[in-house]
Every structure is written in structure tokens, then in C-alpha cells.
Amino acid sequence: MSVLVDDDTRVVVQGITGGEGKFHAKQMMEYGTNVVAGAVPGKGGQEVEGVPVYDTVHEAVEEENADTSVIFVPPAFAGDAIFEALDTDLDLAVAITEGIPTQDMARVNKRLSETDTRLIGPNCPGLITPGEAKLGILPGNIFSEGKVGLVSRSGTLTYQVVDNLTNRGMGQSTAIGIGGDPIIGTDFVDALELFENDPETEAIVMCGEIGGEDEEEAAAYIDEHVDTPVAGFIAGRTAPPGKRMGHAGAIVSGSGTGTAESKISALNDAGVPVGDTPEEVADHIEEFLA
């Protein structure tokens, strides 16, 4: 079993004619992902990498039975692109786009609560079930099939930790980059629930960072509902208070929550060991799987 995606997933790529959309559609297909269509307004009738392009997501769903969208639409139009994905009742929409205005995401968030579609992202690398499919921009070659579920707010940190795991022979069941923005679709708790219910996943890595309280909420959820062992990593221990560190969410308010310390201690209290380095995270997972 896999989480959210497998080799039957039928993917439409929104923004497939753009540079990134085209490059990563090809990479996804080379990995084995079943990309069945592209959707770009005004580009209907074209083909990209042998994939038919439609003007709307609705057409892609009608003609090609797409059930999942991966969105590479520029930030000014990405909010609208997510609305379009939600309007077609897809199972899953993965928004890679970085820099979507937060107010657009607040409106998306409202609409999301009224649909059955699951959203991952935005500002995320996507997700991958090694050996089955990858949706997004993750470098497929570093992943390997296995038993570790991974959820992370940061794309490149995901790659780092996966690399540490793979190099030591610990493959992954599914890795989900949930994105670093203040308002995202799938959060830590949602991902933890998916991994807890997945029989293939025997250990979980959760990579968080300063800002917001999602990690604290996840710690409370783990304490109550998760039996699968979890190891954590929190980026930003040395970040100065009050400075925005790249991700819109990564700002320490100085009011006690949202700091690396508060997140680490919440996780520790929930029985989750937190590594000082990515290598130490791999150490913990190795112990869990031993």
C-alpha cells in the first residue's frame, strides 16, 4: 500500500507548457508517474512530451479521467489554478508554486473545506512513493522503497534527510513535502494520520522548523493517536527572534511558542526524539527499525 499516490494515479499538470512545468512533467514521467494530460488556458490542442494539453482542467478530467493535479502555475495565477482543481472534484491537488499571496490562500483554504479534494502545498516539493510515482519536483534518484514515512515543511531538508536514510539502507514508504507557507492544505497532523493508518509505514520522520504552532499540535496528536515511532528534526535553532528566515512562516514571534525550543520540547514530551543533525535523525530511525 502507499499513501495518497500510486502507479494508477492519473495526473494532469496545470502549467505544463511553462519551463518548470515541462521539465518536471518529463521527470515525473521518467520516474513512472502516469501523467495523462496538461491544462493551460489558450494552449488546448498542443502536446507536451507526448501528453495532450487542454484549455481547462475540466476537459482534462472529462477526456483523460485525470484524478490528480500537479500545479506549476506562476504565483499571480496559482490561487485561481487551485480553485479550478478544487472545482473539478479531483482526489488530490499538489501545488508546487512558491510565493502565492497569503490572502489568496486564505480564500482557497475556505473553499477547500467545502470540497473532498485533498490539497498538498503550496510552496512544496510534492510527494513521492518510491517505485510507484512522484508528484512534483523531488529528485527521484535519492529515494528508495522502504518503510519510513516522511513529512516535512521544507523541500530541500526533505532531500537531505532522505539522503541520510537511503545511504544507510532505509527506504521510504512515502515522503510528503507539505510546504513552508503560513496557510497550507495538508498539515503534519493529516500526514501523521495517513502514515499511522498505512501498514507499510513502520517509522516516521517529521521535519519541522521555527514559526507557527503546527509542530506543537502535531506533538499533541502523536501523544494521543500515533503508535508508529516518530523521530523529529527542527530547523532554525540559531535563527534570531523577529527575523523572517525565507519561508513566510519561519518567523519567531518571541512570545514563547513557535521557537525551536518550544517545538523540540513539545515533541520530546510526546516521546519523539529530535536529532541535532539530520544524521542523528537517521540514527533514531535505525533504532526503531532494528
Next chain:
Amino acid sequence: MKLHEYQAKDVFADAGIPTPASQLASDVDGVVAAAEEIGYPVAVKAQVQVGGRGKAGGIKLAEDEDEAREAAESILGMDLKGYHVDQVLVEEAVDFVNELYVGITMDRGEGKPVAMVSTKGGVNIEEVAEEDPEAIAREHIDPSFGMHPYQARKAVYDAGVDQSVARDVSSVLTTLYQLWDEKDGADAEINPLMVTSDDEVIAADAVMNIDEDALFRQPELAEMEEEASSGDELEQKADEYDFDYVRLSGNVGIIGNGAGLVMTTLDLVDHYGGEPANFLDVGGGAKAQRIANALDMVFSDDNVDSVVFNIFGGITRGDEVARGINEALEQFDEIPKPVVVRLAGTNWEEGMEILNEDLVTVEQTLEDAVQRAVEYADEVEA
């Protein structure tokens, strides 16, 4: 992007929120002339992007010309929490009986905007939020409908605002929400919103943070950005290059891709006994020129003794990164500071073939790269 107080006040006043009479001045005579025109007493307020200006000596009251001159001389040119004060706002001093707080921000946990009102204005509202959260009334707003008038009234009554000014405060809050919504605000706050003995309300301070990601559709505010910039030369340069950059106090320069990985690199520098000089995220998909710009940025910081490059490519490609590093370093007869490179992920093998290894030190793992950069920095210091 944070507006200066005077900019935010202009925006608020244009929308109909009452603000005190004020003028901007950049020299002592200008302050005195402004004060004469406004009429004493006046407040002289440093226009820099930091909180707690009053406590730090950046806000002074003046009853007459001598005091105005004295205030102007002490504030103009002062160093306020690391920021040089070039401008002051000279403002009518409001005689008040009460100070309120009103604000709009995005509640990221709920994914919705939230309107806040408190009768405990005029002080550090973060402390109030921490110590007495009940003292702040909160009303979540559905962003697809906007704030209904009843929601503004509810927040105002929940906060215990006196009935004599409740209508006016509700109206200020409604306007503040509309501004926040129209201008792509991240936060919009008035603290204090002063209440006079005549039951008038007036915005004695104004805070407006704009969502940087939305500046493309806020051309008027984008124009204010230059004026509002922080004053740190390196941070200005980073703005020009469009990097996420934060200057820190250490001597190991850090360049990476992706905020989480760059923060992790900082944390590892600290873990291995070094001190980070900066946070620099080149972002996703950086091309060679951008990589060269990043190196230029970090080399421009005199505090930097060594540089660690940590790239884990996803959307970013190792060959582009290597080209950028070569481009930046090949122009030097002698490399100014040792550069340690760690390349992984998309096209890293192509990158390693392209990278001119005579110019840099290559390490295979993140841990080794960071330790090497810390060693280099230590050698320079020793």
C-alpha cells in the same frame, strides 16, 4: 514589507481613519517649523522599523521650541536598535483619556484573518497576549465575505470598549479590515487608538505590514518599499538581488537552497562550534548568474572568513550551480575567502564535472562541508 509609521498613517488617513496632524522632517529646523505649524505640544517620533521606540528614546514630547529643538537633536542621527534615524514625524500630541488596541492579522492556525480589539492599548500587545489573552477580543473573518459590521461591533463589545466610543471604534476596525484586505496586508494595527475626553478616537500610531508575495498587484505600495527599506547596506543589496537574506553576527558565510535546509546549515555551523555570518537562500531553480550573485553578496560582508555552499537540488540543478560558482570565482586572481561546496540532488554529477575544483574545497556530505568551513574560519581568526 513593513511601511514606516508616516506611510501607514497616510494610508489609514486616506481611508478615513482619524489621525493626528503630522509632518515629516529630516533636520532640526524642519522639526521646529513643523511644530510651529502644527501647534505645541508635539511628539517627535523616529521613523525606523523597530518596535519599542519610546522606551529606546526614539519618541519625545515637546511643549515649546526649545524642547522641540532638543528632541530633534537627540533623535535625528541616533542609532536606534541598530537603525540610523534619518527622519522624524512631528505630530500633534493628543490629549487622551483611554488607549485601545485594534488590529487585523492572519491567524495561520485557522487559515483565516482575525480582527482583534483590546482596552489594554498603549503597551506591548504581545505581552498582553501572553499574560492576559482574555483581554484581547478576537473575531475570525471569512475571507470570501469580508468583515460584516456586526463582527466589528461584536469584537468591540466583547473587548469591553465604552459605549460612548463603540460605534467609532467599530468603524475604525471595519476600515482597517478593508485596508488590510485591499492592500494585501499581513498585519494592520493601531496601538494606541486614543480616546479623547470629547469621545473622539484617533490613531496615534500605525503599523502596516504588506505581504511581499502580493506586491506585484500593489504598485503604489511597492513604490514605498524603497523608502521603507531597512538601511542595512548588505540587506539592501540582497533586496536588489532578490534573495532571502538575514545578516547575523558570526563569520561563517552560508549559501544554500530552500529555507529549511539553509536554517539547518546554520544550526550545524553552530553545532560544530562556528558562528553563522548570514542566512542566504538562493531559492528554487537558481541559475548560474544568481549563484554568482550570492557569492558576491557573501564576499561583500567583511565579517565573513569562510563560505559554505550547501545545495541539494530538486528544482535547482547542480550544473547551473557549478557554473555560477566558477563564474564568480574565476574573476579573482586570488579567492578572497575559502569556499566549501557540497552539491547533491538533481544533476549533481554534471555539476561536479563542471565545477572548477582548483577554486573550492569539495565535500560529499553536509556535515563534512560545515565542519570544514568552520575549520577554515577558525584558522583565519587564529
